[in-house]
Amino acid sequence: MFFHLAKIALKSLFSKPATRRYPFEVREAYKHTRGQIAIEINQCIYCGICQRKCPTAALAVDRQAKSWTIDRLRCISCRACVGVCPKSCLTMKNSYTKPSLNRRKETFKNA
Amino acid sequence: MTKRTIIPFGPQHPVLPEPIHLDLVVEDELVVEAIPRIGFIHRGLEKLIEKRDFVDFVYVAERICGICSFIHGMTYCVGVEAVMGIEVPRRAQYLRTIWSELSRIHSHLLWLGLTADAFGFENLFMNSWRIREIVLDIIEETTGGRVIFGSAKIGGVRVDIAPEQIAAIVKKLNKLEKEIKDISNVFLKDPSVKHRLVGVGVLSKDDAYALGAVGPVLRASGVALDTRQLGYAAFDEIKVTPITDPRGDSYARCVVRIQEIFQSIDIIRQAKEKIRVGPIEVKVEGTPNGEYFARTEQPRGEVIYYIKGDGTKFLKRMRVRTPTFANVPALLKVLAGCQLADVPVLVLTIDPCISCTER
Numbered sequence: 314m315f316f317h318l319a320k321i322a323l324k325s326l327f328s329k330p331a332t333r334r335y336p337f338e339v340r341e342a343y344k345h346t347r348g349q350i351a352i353e354i355n356q357c358i359y360c361g362i363c364q365r366k367c368p369t370a371a372l373a374v375d376r377q378a379k380s381w382t383i384d385r386l387r388c389i390s391c392r393a394c395v396g397v398c399p400k401s402c403l404t405m406k407n408s409y410t411k412p413s414l415n416r417r418k419e420t421f422k423n424a
Numbered sequence: 425m426t427k428r429t430i431i432p433f434g435p436q437h438p439v440l441p442e443p444i445h446l447d448l449v450v451e452d453e454l455v456v457e458a459i460p461r462i463g464f465i466h467r468g469l470e471k472l473i474e475k476r477d478f479v480d481f482v483y484v485a486e487r488i489c490g491i492c493s494f495i496h497g498m499t500y501c502v503g504v505e506a507v508m509g510i511e512v513p514r515r516a517q518y519l520r521t522i523w524s525e526l527s528r529i530h531s532h533l534l535w536l537g538l539t540a541d542a543f544g545f546e547n548l549f550m551n552s553w554r555i556r557e558i559v560l561d562i563i564e565e566t567t568g569g570r571v572i573f574g575s576a577k578i579g580g581v582r583v584d585i586a587p588e589q590i591a592a593i594v595k596k597l598n599k600l601e602k603e604i605k606d607i608s609n610v611f612l613k614d615p616s617v618k619h620r621l622v623g624v625g626v627l628s629k630d631d632a633y634a635l636g637a638v639g640p641v642l643r644a645s646g647v648a649l650d651t652r653q654l655g656y657a658a659f660d661e662i663k664v665t666p667i668t669d670p671r672g673d674s675y676a677r678c679v680v681r682i683q684e685i686f687q688s689i690d691i692i693r694q695a696k697e698k699i700r701v702g703p704i705e706v707k708v709e710g711t712p713n714g715e716y717f718a719r720t721e722q723p724r725g726e727v728i729y730y731i732k733g734d735g736t737k738f739l740k741r742m743r744v745r746t747p748t749f750a751n752v753p754a755l756l757k758v759l760a761g762c763q764l765a766d767v768p769v770l771v772l773t774i775d776p777c778i779s780c781t782e783r
Contacts, residue, residue, distance in 0.1 A: 317606075317609045317610040317613055317614055318547060318548060318551075318610045318614065320606070321551055321606055321607065321610070322547055325551075331554045331557070343564055343565045343568070345564075345565065345566070345567065345568040345583065346564060346568050346569075347568040347569055347574065366477075366480060368476070368480055368483045368484060389483070389487075389572075390569075391483045391574055392568075392574065392582070393480065393483060396582075405568075407568075
């Protein structure tokens with residue numbers, strides 16, 4: 314009755330580790346993983362619905378300047394903007410954003 | 425009379441993942457009274473309802489808690505749907521059931537790990553969390569998030585699970601069941617674990633009922649109450665028998681939670697058999713006008729959402745009564761009269777979720 318855990322411990326000692334050797338071995342993201350928002354800026358009509366629906370106010374749309382700005386650190390990847398975009402130009406990619414040291418806004422402009 | 429001393433416990437303490445403060449009044453090593461203080465992480469999420477569109481508030485409701493996130497979001501949806509008289513499609517209700525049981529499994533495994541950590545059994549802690557990781561992978565594969573599911577919406581669910589994917593989940597859970605049995609043997613039979621849990625913090629049946637305890641804390645004192653019996657989501661077709669234990673001590677709470685993991689796996693198996701093909705959402709039209717109390721069973725116990733709308737797109741009132749809030753009086757009861765060294769374990773046995781409690 315004393316060796317319940319010893320059995321599990323020995324088993325894990327002689328089997329493959331449960332963890333990965335990150336960053337040498339990167340886990341493949343699932344198809345539906347909510348990673349980061351991507352925009353097809355050429356199709357954007359700057360209607361601003363995504364900005365109004367964003368729960369964390371991470372998006373800023375400027376109709377005059379024809380620009381779409383996202384604050385990556387505010388974004389919670391909830392997919393609210395993807396669902397409401399009338400032109401379907403917003404998509405959710407399954408890769409995460411790179412770590413960053415400062416709060417930097419990313420602006421997309423129609424060329 | 426022995427001299428009384430007050431020992432502050434928390435808000436920063438190795439066993440506490442979240443901040444709660446207890447003033448422990450001790451006589452030598454014996455705790456005679458515990459005075460709680462909460463409010464360190466109050467975020468005012470209930471007030472936010474006045475400024476957020478009721479459809480978008482699901483995102484906020486899900487983020488009330490990081491562990492039972494899906495059930496929070498779902499309960500909010502259940503409440504709004506009841507006010508608006510929306511009939512949710514059967515498939516969506518089954519998917520909600522599957523996800524809420526997955527979140528129960530991962531929450532209970534998290535609790536097992538934290539408890540093992542609280543009584544200093546690091547190996548057991550790591551093993552519980554290793555198993556939990558597999559459940560989190562299933563959740564991420566089906567919803568896109570590891571702990572914030574983001575799949576509940578008013579009128580149904582946001583994503584579907586393909587039939588072969590449900591079969592794969594059940595297969596994975598069957599495999600997992602064996603591993604959970606192995607570690608549950610350690611929790612239930614190991615003498616060193618039993619030494620820390622058996623007979624510690626006994627809460628009698630009458631006390632548990634009178635103090636309004638909920639969830640595993642209530643059931644471990646022998647009261648057979650489980651909100652899933654009310655038949656929300658697909659629980660009208662999947663019958664749930666509450667798991668109880670008459671002993672009322674910390675060991676009983678551990679037994680109840682372990683058995684609930686197996687019960688949840690069984691519910692997902694039944695859901696796989698009974699789930700129907702069909703739409704996963706209905707279109708939501710109009711605005712809520714009326715009030716409703718939505719009650720569902722979270723891993724930690726019964727959660728209540730009070731929702732009141734006045735016909736505009738902003739709800740008038742929302743109030744959340746979370747399980748930990750209801751279990752705090754029971755915790756204070758068991759703390760009075762316990763040994764000081766048992767306090768960390770006792771605090772953990774109610775599975776405290778402070779960000780839930782304070783919203």
